Amino acid sequence: MSDxxxxxxxxxxxxxxxxxxxxxxxxxxxxxxxxxxxxxxAHRTYAATDVDRLTELLRLKDLLGLTLEELKELVEAEGARxxxxxxxxxxxxxxxxxxxxxxxxxxxxxxQLELVRRRRDEIKKLETELTKRRTRAKSLLRDLDSExxxxxx
Amino acid sequence: MSDxxxxxxxxxxxxxxxxxxxxxxxxxxxxxxxxxxxxxxAHRTYAATDVDRLTELLRLKDLLGLTLEELKELVEAEGARxxxxxxxxxxxxxxxxxxxxxxxxxxxxxxQLELVRRRRDEIKKLETELTKRRTRAKSLLRDLDSExxxxxx
DNA sequence: TTGCTCCTCACGTCACGTGAGGTGGC
DNA sequence: TTGCTCCTCACGTCACGTGAGGTGGC
Numbered sequence: 001m002s003d004x005x006x007x008x009x010x011x012x013x014x015x016x017x018x019x020x021x022x023x024x025x026x027x028x029x030x031x032x033x034x035x036x037x038x039x040x041x042a043h044r045t046y047a048a049t050d051v052d053r054l055t056e057l058l059r060l061k062d063l064l065g066l067t068l069e070e071l072k073e074l075v076e077a078e079g080a081r082x083x084x085x086x087x088x089x090x091x092x093x094x095x096x097x098x099x100x101x102x103x104x105x106x107x108x109x110x111x112q113l114e115l116v117r118r119r120r121d122e123i124k125k126l127e128t129e130l131t132k133r134r135t136r137a138k139s140l141l142r143d144l145d146s147e148x149x150x151x152x153x
Numbered sequence: 154m155s156d157x158x159x160x161x162x163x164x165x166x167x168x169x170x171x172x173x174x175x176x177x178x179x180x181x182x183x184x185x186x187x188x189x190x191x192x193x194x195a196h197r198t199y200a201a202t203d204v205d206r207l208t209e210l211l212r213l214k215d216l217l218g219l220t221l222e223e224l225k226e227l228v229e230a231e232g233a234r235x236x237x238x239x240x241x242x243x244x245x246x247x248x249x250x251x252x253x254x255x256x257x258x259x260x261x262x263x264x265q266l267e268l269v270r271r272r273r274d275e276i277k278k279l280e281t282e283l284t285k286r287r288t289r290a291k292s293l294l295r296d297l298d299s300e301x302x303x304x305x306x
Numbered sequence: 307t308t309g310c311t312c313c314t315c316a317c318g319t320c321a322c323g324t325g326a327g328g329t330g331g332c
Numbered sequence: 333t334t335g336c337t338c339c340t341c342a343c344g345t346c347a348c349g350t351g352a353g354g355t356g357g358c
Contacts (some may be wrong), residue, residue, distance in 0.1 A: 105290045136257045
């Protein structure tokens with residue numbers, strides 16, 4: 001479903017920081033759309049937007065620790081959105097329709113934001129704990145410096 | 154290597170938020186120590202400290218997205234540290250030794266902190282992008298409200 | 307024509323999940 | 333004794349990795 005077939009699978013993979021095998025696998029399980037119509041055995045071709053999409057998917061999966069099944073659900077909620085965007089960019093006159101599209105977007109963004117913030121909080125908690133441990137260790141080291149021969153427990 | 158055998162594998166798993174199978178697997182690949190000496194076929198027994206350790210491992214793996222091999226490396230660097238801690242709590246008189254222990258700890262903590270902060274930055278970047286998108290969508294919605302019949306592109 | 311990347315099976319691997327059949331402690 | 337959890341194989345699964353053998357475009 002690429003707009004223009006400019007890129008090959010290896011280039012897409014490199015740009016998105018993954019491998020051709022992963023792209024084929026994602027296509028196989030329906031996470032990525034089948035690129036255009038092609039003869040069996042012929043090369044897959046992609047557009048720049050496909051790279052963006054894949055990059056985004058990998059990022060969400062990696063940072064949020066989602067399974068491909070969860071990622072698929074998230075993306076299906078967005079599937080509508082992607083189509084709406086195209087519609088949007090085609091120029092939508094009806095304000096009711098415009099409002100629908102925007103509200104869909106907001107819902108999608110909100111669900112992602114919730115996942116991201118949950119992760120952010122967990123990470124921050126871990127960071128805080130580590131810095132505390134570091135502070136403690138450093139303080140003990142300073143004690144050793146200032147009272148080189150004494151002991152305290 | 155548990156101090157006291159108070160807990161069984163199922164209890165440990167539940168407390169750490171995982172499954173017995175995972176604990177056995179971690180033991181199998183050498184990520185967790187073999188708990189005490191036991192007859193083949195006998196139950197594994199664990200202490201409360203084992204729960205803490207496992208919880209910590211799962212947290213690092215999950216939040217940082219480490220493979221078990223990477224986790225093992227991180228932990229081996231800490232393996233020394235765990236032993237040092239016991240030594241420490243046993244009461245170390247030699248200030249040179251105390252310094253060694255503390256510096257080991259600091260190195261270990263520093264390496265973890267670096268990983269955590271890298272993740273934190275990626276998450277924050279993602280969060281920022283999402284909030285920006287949300288702001289844009291909200292602003293477009295407001296435009297629809299204030300100018301219900303007009304169009305701007 | 308020579309490389310290079312691509313293609314499709316298909317088996318391998320990592321990190322477990324999930325029964326199958328049996329034993330052990332409140 | 334009855335449940336419950338435990339045990340050890342061992343095969344299944346998810347998300348790819350990795351050749352094996354062959355075809356296609358600069």
